[in-house]
Amino acid sequence: MSTDANSLFTATDIAGMTLRNRFAVAPMTRVSANEDGTATGTMTRYYERFARGGFGLVVTEGIYTDQAFAQGYLNQPGITDEDQTQAWRPVVEAVHGHGARFFAQLMHAGAISQGNRFRNVAAGPSAVQPKGHQMEFYRGKGAYPMPAAMTEEQIADAIEGFAASAARAVAAGFDGVEIHGANGYLIDQFLTDYANRRGDRWGGDTRRRTTLVRSVFEAVRARVGAEVPVGVRISQGKVNDFTHKWAGGDQDAEAIFGTLAEVEASYVHVTEHKAWEPAFEGGRGSLVALARRYAPHVPLIANGGVGDVARAREVMAAGADIVALGKVALANPDFPNRVRAEREVAAFDPAILGPIANIKPGELAA
Numbered sequence: 001m002s003t004d005a006n007s008l009f010t011a012t013d014i015a016g017m018t019l020r021n022r023f024a025v026a027p028m029t030r031v032s033a034n035e036d037g038t039a040t041g042t043m044t045r046y047y048e049r050f051a052r053g054g055f056g057l058v059v060t061e062g063i064y065t066d067q068a069f070a071q072g073y074l075n076q077p078g079i080t081d082e083d084q085t086q087a088w089r090p091v092v093e094a095v096h097g098h099g100a101r102f103f104a105q106l107m108h109a110g111a112i113s114q115g116n117r118f119r120n121v122a123a124g125p126s127a128v129q130p131k132g133h134q135m136e137f138y139r140g141k142g143a144y145p146m147p148a149a150m151t152e153e154q155i156a157d158a159i160e161g162f163a164a165s166a167a168r169a170v171a172a173g174f175d176g177v178e179i180h181g182a183n184g185y186l187i188d189q190f191l192t193d194y195a196n197r198r199g200d201r202w203g204g205d206t207r208r209r210t211t212l213v214r215s216v217f218e219a220v221r222a223r224v225g226a227e228v229p230v231g232v233r234i235s236q237g238k239v240n241d242f243t244h245k246w247a248g249g250d251q252d253a254e255a256i257f258g259t260l261a262e263v264e265a266s267y268v269h270v271t272e273h274k275a276w277e278p279a280f281e282g283g284r285g286s287l288v289a290l291a292r293r294y295a296p297h298v299p300l301i302a303n304g305g306v307g308d309v310a311r312a313r314e315v316m317a318a319g320a321d322i323v324a325l326g327k328v329a330l331a332n333p334d335f336p337n338r339v340r341a342e343r344e345v346a347a348f349d350p351a352i353l354g355p356i357a358n359i360k361p362g363e364l365a366a
């Protein structure tokens with residue numbers, strides 16, 4: 001192993017839970033669950049490969065949290081009832097069998113749901129048509145329909161969905177949960193000026209638009225207790241608006257990361273297209289650096305193009321504790337082991353982005 005990579009193989013911890021190194025698998029939706037939202041054997045083998053391949057932390061794909069408006073995609077896994085919860089158990093056991101930690105990413109799609117087996121209508125903070133187009137490789141087509149503006153009761157139900165799902169994730173054996181506050185889904189919709197036009201306590205200036213993420217975090221923390229790691233993922237860009245930037249720049253970063261510091265999030269996970277680049281035009285600091293500044297004592301995961309040792313070290317120097325890899329991990333489920341052995345890293349092939357190819361028992365590539 002080159003000395004450059006040494007620091008990435010030191011242990012660290014999140015809320016007192018040790019991770020064997022600084023490599024995490026980023027959450028990636030794979031639309032490969034059964035229609036009823038239960039995890040499959042193929043998913044078990046898919047997640048197991050990352051653990052076997054040396055990652056210290058694996059974060060699941062976004063898992064839907066309730067049977068009202070949370071589901072975003074057909075064949076997305078859920079954790080809303082006993083069957084879905086039990087179906088995660090073998091997945092968790094397989095990952096643990098190779099010494100990795102496993103966090104469940106809890107996701108509510110809100111206004112950009114494009115496949116919900118329970119209902120046909122999407123709901124979000126306000127009746128504002130989402131930008132962009134549905135993703136065809138997740139079985140969507142055309143513009144997003146106009147969402148319904150959530151009622152106070154529906155917001156309360158969504159918060160309860162996160163809390164109940166977090167408790168189920170712990171019951172299934174997950175080591176922690178990640179609240180999906182990024183990429184244009186419900187919590188990010190509430191954070192976003194143009195998507196959240198509410199005049200009540202859930203909307204207003206940036207601080208007020210953090211009310212939902214704060215409420216979800218507090219509800220989850222109250223339900224799972226003080227010991228379980230509960231992190232939050234944050235981005236500027238969205239799956240339906242890649243280039244979005246926070247209009248308030250630095251001040252928005254202060255409001256959002258400051259809120260996560262105040263509630264004592266176990267970690268913050270920031271994602272940008274290129275994690276090392278300045279967060280705002282003409283600005284200097286990356287989102288990683290801003291998270292470090294405004295949530296100075298919170299463990300920090302950085303994601304976005306950091307699947308090489310030099311970039312990983314660069315974002316660690318800017319304040320990250322852990323790097324999360326998406327596409328590079330898909331192409332190299334054994335990325336940490338490859339780096340350690342100084343083996344070549346495989347190039348990413350976009351064909352991998354479809355549902356998980358059938359992986360037969362005993363056929364672990366990594």
Ligand SMILES: Cc1cc2nc3c(=O)[nH]c(=O)nc-3n(C[C@H](O)[C@H](O)[C@H](O)COP(=O)(O)O)c2cc1C
Nearest residue numbers: 026027028029061062271303304305325326327328
């Ligand atoms: C197939 C695919 C599915 C994704 N699904 C999710 C998801 O469920 N939750 C999430 O927070 N991010 C999701 N992302 C975003 C990744 O976590 C990550 O932010 C992105 O791929 C950039 O990191 P990279 O440059 O290492 O690939 C997905 C990305 C890909 C490629």
